[in-house]
Amino acid sequence: QVSCSVDKPVVIGLAADSGCGKSTFMRRLTSVFGGAASPPKGGNPDSNTLISDTTTVICLDDYHSLDRNGRKEEGVTALDPRANNFDLMYEQVKAIKEGKAIEKPIYNHVTGLLDPPELIQPPKIFVIEGLHPMFDERVRDLLDFSIYLDISDDVKFAWKIQRDMAERGHSLESIKASIEARKPDFDAFIDPQKQYADAVIEVLPTQLIPDDNEGKVLRVKLIQKEGVKNFDPVYLFDEGSSISWVPCGRKLTCSYPGIKFAYGPDTYYGHEVSVVEMDGAFDRLDELIYVESHLSNLSTKFYGEVTQQMLKHADFPGSNNGTGLFQTIIGLKIRDLYEQIIAERAGTPAEAAKV
Ligand code: ADP
Numbered sequence: 001q002v003s004c005s006v007d008k009p010v011v012i013g014l015a016a017d018s019g020c021g022k023s024t025f026m027r028r029l030t031s032v033f034g035g036a037a038s039p040p041k042g043g044n045p046d047s048n049t050l051i052s053d054t055t056t057v058i059c060l061d062d063y064h065s066l067d068r069n070g071r072k073e074e075g076v077t078a079l080d081p082r083a084n085n086f087d088l089m090y091e092q093v094k095a096i097k098e099g100k101a102i103e104k105p106i107y108n109h110v111t112g113l114l115d116p117p118e119l120i121q122p123p124k125i126f127v128i129e130g131l132h133p134m135f136d137e138r139v140r141d142l143l144d145f146s147i148y149l150d151i152s153d154d155v156k157f158a159w160k161i162q163r164d165m166a167e168r169g170h171s172l173e174s175i176k177a178s179i180e181a182r183k184p185d186f187d188a189f190i191d192p193q194k195q196y197a198d199a200v201i202e203v204l205p206t207q208l209i210p211d212d213n214e215g216k217v218l219r220v221k222l223i224q225k226e227g228v229k230n231f232d233p234v235y236l237f238d239e240g241s242s243i244s245w246v247p248c249g250r251k252l253t254c255s256y257p258g259i260k261f262a263y264g265p266d267t268y269y270g271h272e273v274s275v276v277e278m279d280g281a282f283d284r285l286d287e288l289i290y291v292e293s294h295l296s297n298l299s300t301k302f303y304g305e306v307t308q309q310m311l312k313h314a315d316f317p318g319s320n321n322g323t324g325l326f327q328t329i330i331g332l333k334i335r336d337l338y339e340q341i342i343a344e345r346a347g348t349p350a351e352a353a354k355v
């Protein structure tokens with residue numbers, strides 16, 4: 001007796017450059033929905049898809065129309081629209097949104113080739129993550145909510161050095177060169193998508209340490225578009241006010257350089273937004289409850305849920321700063337959005353759709 005439309009997936013887009021925290025974000029998101037995600041069982045071990053009880057996350061690299069060789073021959077990067085099949089992306093996201101299964105290609109990151117497709121069933125929540133979820137207008141219009149992870153050049157560089165130098169043995173020069181080589185296409189095709197995002201998590205060097213370029217302490221902004229259906233922005237203390245808050249003192253342990261929050265209205269690419277900002281890092285994660293209790297509209301189901309989620313994944317990158325905090329909060333907002341959409345379709349109050 002449940003009508004078909006109730007079962008149709010809610011579609012979320014997550015855009016960012018590679019190595020900018022998309023998979024970490026996805027792990028936080030699926031955890032909010034109550035289950036860890038894993039690759040499809042019995043399928044291609046190089047599949048980029050992650051499936052949990054409620055959520056399927058696909059990686060848009062699977063819509064590369066040119067494989068690694070093809071890109072080399074044509075002299076185009078993976079960021080170039082010419083290396084990607086937006087017609088197929090659109091058709092398949094549309095089919096999933098209509099509740100139909102798809103045979104999605106697989107881009108094999110190990111071989112650089114396109115593998116035989118895998119069958120993807122429509123889930124409750126379908127996330128498309130990658131370089132171009134908001135690039136094509138047709139695909140963009142299918143998204144119920146979109147997020148852009150905006151990592152500033154300095155921070156991207158610091159993260160890449162950490163990972164590629166420490167873990168993969170690349171040289172500083174080669175890391176610099178690969179970032180430089182991507183930059184023109186990144187600026188032309190990836191970065192402009194942030195104007196369409198309903199929420200942007202912007203990661204900048206700290207302002208608490210003069211001339212810092214280590215990228216260890218971060219200033220993170222959660223930029224939330226106003227007037228988005230089923231999305232009620234989070235605020236600090238008093239909705240619509242401009243606030244600067246240094247919570248360090250009796251209730252929060254802060255070592256150098258401390259923690260600073262800010263909140264207020266702003267405009268972003270011509271849209272009204274409200275921005276919550278955190279600069280600095282938590283010393284003790286359990287004390288986050290103090291900060292949580294001063295934030296409103298968090299879409300938590302119980303007091304302390306943000307802190308509990310952060311403690312649960314304390315080992316994920318960014319758990320002691322604004323990246324982890326805001327990713328967790330957006331995860332809760334997506335759960336809320338999902339419940340509102342489902343309740344609306346079923347014609348019942350949101351309570352009925354709780355997951
Ligand atoms: P993506 O899926 O976009 O490629 P990942 O989530 O796998 O990105 O993160 C890639 C790497 O970037 C991590 O291994 C880590 O080194 C670094 N990283 C990601 N997010 C953060 C963060 N919030 N703080 C610090 N480093 C991070």
Ligand code: G6P
Binds near residue numbers: 017061068079112131
């Ligand atoms: C994927 C990633 C890109 C990366 C590419 C490597 O598509 O999403 O960010 O650049 O693989 O491509 P390459 O042509 O260097 O093998």
